[in-house]
Amino acid sequence: MFFIIIYAARANAFVRGLGDPLSMGNALAVVFTIIMIFKHRVKFTKNYLISIFILIIYTIITFIVHSYVSGGFIPRWFIYLTIAYVICQIYGERIYALIESALLPLILISMGMWVLHLMFPDVIHTFVESVSLPSFSDNPDYMTYNCIFYTINGEEDRVLSDYFMFKRNAGFAWEPGAYATLACLGISCSLIRNPNRLISVSMVIYLAAIATSQSTTGVFILASILLVWVIINKKYLWAILLVPVALYVFGLSFVGDKFVDEYTDISLAAGNLNNAEYHGRLFGLEASLVEFMQHPIIGLGGKQETYLLSTGMDAAIFSGLGFLLTRFGLLLSVVFFIILFKSEKNVRCCFNNRGGFCVIVTIALSMISYSMWEQPLFLALAFMSVYGSFNCSQDKA
Numbered sequence: 001m002f003f004i005i006i007y008a009a010r011a012n013a014f015v016r017g018l019g020d021p022l023s024m025g026n027a028l029a030v031v032f033t034i035i036m037i038f039k040h041r042v043k044f045t046k047n048y049l050i051s052i053f054i055l056i057i058y059t060i061i062t063f064i065v066h067s068y069v070s071g072g073f074i075p076r077w078f079i080y081l082t083i084a085y086v087i088c089q090i091y092g093e094r095i096y097a098l099i100e101s102a103l104l105p106l107i108l109i110s111m112g113m114w115v116l117h118l119m120f121p122d123v124i125h126t127f128v129e130s131v132s133l134p135s136f137s138d139n140p141d142y143m144t145y146n147c148i149f150y151t152i153n154g155e156e157d158r159v160l161s162d163y164f165m166f167k168r169n170a171g172f173a174w175e176p177g178a179y180a181t182l183a184c185l186g187i188s189c190s191l192i193r194n195p196n197r198l199i200s201v202s203m204v205i206y207l208a209a210i211a212t213s214q215s216t217t218g219v220f221i222l223a224s225i226l227l228v229w230v231i232i233n234k235k236y237l238w239a240i241l242l243v244p245v246a247l248y249v250f251g252l253s254f255v256g257d258k259f260v261d262e263y264t265d266i267s268l269a270a271g272n273l274n275n276a277e278y279h280g281r282l283f284g285l286e287a288s289l290v291e292f293m294q295h296p297i298i299g300l301g302g303k304q305e306t307y308l309l310s311t312g313m314d315a316a317i318f319s320g321l322g323f324l325l326t327r328f329g330l331l332l333s334v335v336f337f338i339i340l341f342k343s344e345k346n347v348r349c350c351f352n353n354r355g356g357f358c359v360i361v362t363i364a365l366s367m368i369s370y371s372m373w374e375q376p377l378f379l380a381l382a383f384m385s386v387y388g389s390f391n392c393s394q395d396k397a
Contacts, residue, residue: 001102004087008377009173009182011146012133019076033083042089047386051081062301070302084379088387093350095380096189103186104202107209110171113150114212118166128152144174169212180218181366183209184225188362191229192347192355217369224361232354285368288322299329320367342385350390
């Protein structure tokens with residue numbers, strides 16, 4: 001599970017090669033997956049075969065419609081789906097405990113590195129840069145250094161924006177928001193296994209990771225998880241206690257002001273998507289919806305030449321929801337969300353609670369900002385209802 005989470009964190013070029021047949025990072029993941037298949041005698045069920053069949057048929061349809069074939073589209077998604085399937089088959093309902101057991105040490109190590117980075121910035125920067133794996137960025141103004149356990153974003157490291165009082169903690173992920181999202185996933189897994197225990201040592205660690213990341217995405221997901229937890233467990237007294245905390249947090253500049261700036265960005269960019277000055281999260285989602293409307297049913301598939309590029313727009317679609325809609329269209333996007341919501345039933349069956357909604361919220365809301373949903377770890381959690389192998393008679397706590 002440690003390696004699965006490191007790949008999901010996507011903090012260096014090596015792990016970002018997953019899905020690229022020519023990448024060493026992909027080769028390692030594939031070899032390791034094959035070993036696990038034979039070691040655990042994984043059998044490929046009808047559901048897995050159906051999903052691969054749908055992938056092939058979908059690729060053929062998009063080729064016919066767009067007259068374009070991508071040599072990397074099927075291999076990439078075949079690898080993603082296969083690894084996700086193997087994760088589900090091997091770990092089953094134990095995945096939630098194993099995610100926590102791998103996440104907590106990674107967060108603790110990265111928190112320690114972050115504190116040292118604040119105390120000895122030049123020393124830690126030099127050390128991480130000297131042992132860093134290859135950066136995923138070729139931009140000299142945004143070189144990212146990652147030593148597996150800690151990441152330094154070049155731009156964030158040099159300049160503090162008006163929002164932040166100190167360096168943001170990206171942990172072991174490629175950027176602070178992704179780190180906070182993984183911490184939120186840890187909170188969701190904890191609430192599945194211990195639905196009545198909101199305060200614990202592990203919860204404090206997760207909250208510290210989110211706080212030091214200073215991520216609006218992380219805060220928004222955390223608030224939504226807690227709201228869902230209050231509703232499904234009828235902890236209304238906790239709701240009264242959490243309201244003043246929420247008001248204080250959303251009043252912080254890196255939360256409230258950033259939300260205002262995001263809204264301002266999309267307001268100023270409305271009707272002028274070619275204006276490259278406004279590239280916030282919400283603007284990326286708005287741009288992706290414009291692209292989506294050009295091919296709403298089946299999406300782009302593997303086609304690289306988008307409508308937005310043809311209009312001269314100089315902006316990438318980095319919204320996870322936007323990527324899902326534009327690449328796979330409304331048809332497969334609806335199927336994805338149906339399968340995602342069905343995963344809650346498995347949690348309810350095995351753990352006798354509705355904590356699965358916390359994982360659903362984490363995955364769904366992370367898609368506003370990131371495409372983490374396509375990583376095998378998140379795909380495994382989303383597809384647990386169709387890929388999973390369960391033994392719910394054991395004690396999971």
